[in-house]
Amino acid sequence: MATVTDTAASAPPPKETDGDGQAKRRPISRWTILRALAEMRMWWRDGVIADLDHVATIERVRGESLLTSRYIFMTAMSAGIAILGLLLSSPAVVIGAMLLSPLMSPIIGTGFSLATGDANWLRRCGKALAAGSLFAILFCALIVFLSPLQTVTEEIASRTRPNLFDLLVALFSALAGSYAVIRGREGTIVGVAIATALMPPLAVVGFGLATFNWTVFAGALGLFITNLVTIGLTAAVMARLYGFQSGVTNRQGRLASIIILTVFVAMAIPLGFSLRTIAWEANGQRIVNHEVSEAFTNRARVEQPVVNWDTDPVTVSASVFTPEFNADADTEVARRLEQRLGRAVVVNIDQFQVGTDPGAAEQAALARARAREAAEASERQIAALARSLALIAGVERKDVLLDRENKRAQATAQPLEGLTLAGYRELERRLERTVPGWTVELRPPLTALPEVTVGEDGLDAENATRLALIGWAAKRTGLRITLSGSDEALHELNAVLGEDARFVDTRSEGQGNAVSAAWSTTTAR
Structure with missing residues (x-):
């Protein structure tokens, strides 16, 4: 009897069960949590x-x-x-x-x-x-x-x-x-x-x-x-x-913690709104992609639509390669987008009809992408030409004239100390070599013109270059140039100038082989 009693006394108390017979979990006491935190703090202090x-x-x-x-x-x-x-x-x-x-x-x-x-x-x-x-x-x-x-x-x-x-x-x-x-x-x-x-x-x-x-x-x-x-x-x-x-001190530490938390919250609020805007636009882009695709058959190929969220109404433009035209695509897509986005939308879809063969839309889209890539590369090259010409001329980008039809770029250069007429012409030549097929015309300032000397055997290479420079300056500025010298020297220069002789006037004076050049106020014809 004593053995039974001792066994019963040493047995663990029966577990509490719920209505289904499952053992109930005892809640963790507050003291247990505090003791665990204290132990972690001691470990951090003594062990780390x-x-x-x-x-x-x-x-x-x-x-x-x-x-x-x-x-x-x-x-x-x-x-x-x-x-x-x-x-x-x-x-x-x-x-x-x-x-x-x-x-x-x-x-x-x-x-x-x-x-x-x-x-x-x-x-x-x-x-x-x-x-x-x-x-x-x-x-x-x-x-x-x-x-x-x-x-x-x-x-x-x-x-x-x-x-x-x-x-x-x-x-x-x-x-x-x-x-x-x-x-x-x-x-x-x-x-x-x-x-x-x-x-x-x-x-x-x-x-x-x-x-x-x-x-x-x-x-x-x-x-x-x-x-x-x-x-x-x-x-x-x-x-x-x-x-x-x-x-x-502890007080200073608590104050610093409050300040740090406040600063984080103050920064997080506006940044959170910015993220919300970005997320909304990303979701809107997915909606636009889906609705434009739904307006056409499965055989159609839709390029990535371009959405301008900053306008009111929102503008959507896209290109679609499809074997079947949808005349009401713009109106249909705009109506669906207004319902889903809750904003007024204007849609402009360019439809390109392709064959019904499998892959025809993909091939057409690829060809268009290549053509667009080439056009964009050409446009970047032209933009770089305009920026470089503006920089060389010392003017604003808006002062550079671009004639895309005739592939011609023009600008009037501002005087730059130390740069001669030959320097302006060399800058024009260098820039023209960067864009094959384009003509660059840099109008130089009215700087000093070179003197030309005619030798016994005619013009040597150096003086021929000077004369060509005078002709170039006359054509670029649109002003005539007066050449002054002996009749023999002027006759020689006119023969070398050829067609460019129409840009110059001659004035016979004195003897010798030297011919001076000066700007005239008369406009060249």
């Missing part, structure tokens, strides 16, 4: 923070985050490579600029100085960051100002519309970068530099400044500030988390 050499880390970060000659030089090189990569729309070159950029160091230093409460260090980091950023912007602006390429490329446009994803990229990159610095694994900074891309937005700011494109300027500056603030504040949080808090 205790292994760190805080003094050595602070000195290392401090030494890399201050304003030095090396810092300025590397900033200049990174900025130069970045703006050239952006102008050329070359991602590989832009990535090279990211790897060279030293801007990450003062930003990380700013976060550590905030965590440790070192006001002098914070001030010096801010000075390095401001000096490097301003220098990079001005240096890039100078390069763009002197460059014939000033078009907003795809690489530039991609850095003018910051959104919430950019903030998250900067946040995760800052966590990785701060961890690498604290744990002594600086090799990770290379990847962080590529992810956050601090220098390209600054280069785009410089581009916007040089071209007076304030939309590009503001968008790129917003992206840079987003990355800068996110990295700095995240570095401060990580530094405090790893015990870098000397000189900071």
Whole structure:
């Protein structure tokens, strides 16, 4: 009997069950949670923070985050490579600029100085960051100002519309970068530099400044500030988390945490709205693609529709290769899109009839794509010609006359100190060689005309070149030129000029072989 009693007493209490006979789970008590948190805190303090050499880390970060000659030089090189990569729309070159950029160091230093409460260090980091950023912007602006390429490329446009994803990229990159610095694994900074891309937005700011494109300027500056603030504040949080808090009281620490959280929320709200707009437009593009395709048969081939969301009503244009025309396609697609998008829509679909053979639509679309690509390449070449001609002439792009039908480009050059008439003609020739089939006409300023000397055997090569230059100047300016010299010399020059003799007047005076040339106020016929 005693044995039975002892066994019953030692048995575990029966488990509580629910109505289905299943054992009930006991809720985790608050004390259990607090005890687990306390144990984790002790592990973090004794097992992680205790292994760190805080003094050595602070000195290392401090030494890399201050304003030095090396810092300025590397900033200049990174900025130069970045703006050239952006102008050329070359991602590989832009990535090279990211790897060279030293801007990450003062930003990380700013976060550590905030965590440790070192006001002098914070001030010096801010000075390095401001000096490097301003220098990079001005240096890039100078390069763009002197460059014939000033078009907003795809690489530039991609850095003018910051959104919430950019903030998250900067946040995760800052966590990785701060961890690498604290744990002594600086090799990770290379990847962080590529992810956050601090220098390209600054280069785009410089581009916007040089071209007076304030939309590009503001968008790129917003992206840079987003990355800068996110990295700095995240570095401060990580530094405090790893015990870098000397000189900071608990009250100051709580206040800093509140400020950091407030700043993150303040940045996240407008960036979230921007992301929402981008997401809405992306979804709208999918809807447009679907509705345009639904208006035609399965054998039709629809090119990517182009949607302009900034107009009211929204405009949609597309090209369709189809064996069967749909006369009501524009009206039908516009009605469906208005129902789904909730906005007024104007649709313009260009329909191209193709054969009924399988693959006919695809072949026609491919041929059109090739033709469009060739036309776009030609247009880019013509645009580059106009920019180069404007740069050479020292005028605005709008002052360059382009005659596409006759393939002729014309501009009137402004006087440039030290550049002779022969220099203007050589610039015209060089530019004309860049676009085969086009005629470039650069009207030179009324600079001094060369003197021509007629030898006993006629004109030598040098004087023949001078005479040809005089004829070229007369034709380009539309003004007649007066040649003054002996009758014998003038007779020789008229014989050499041939048809160009109609652009010149002659005046017989004196003896000798030298013939002078002067501009006349008479318009050439």
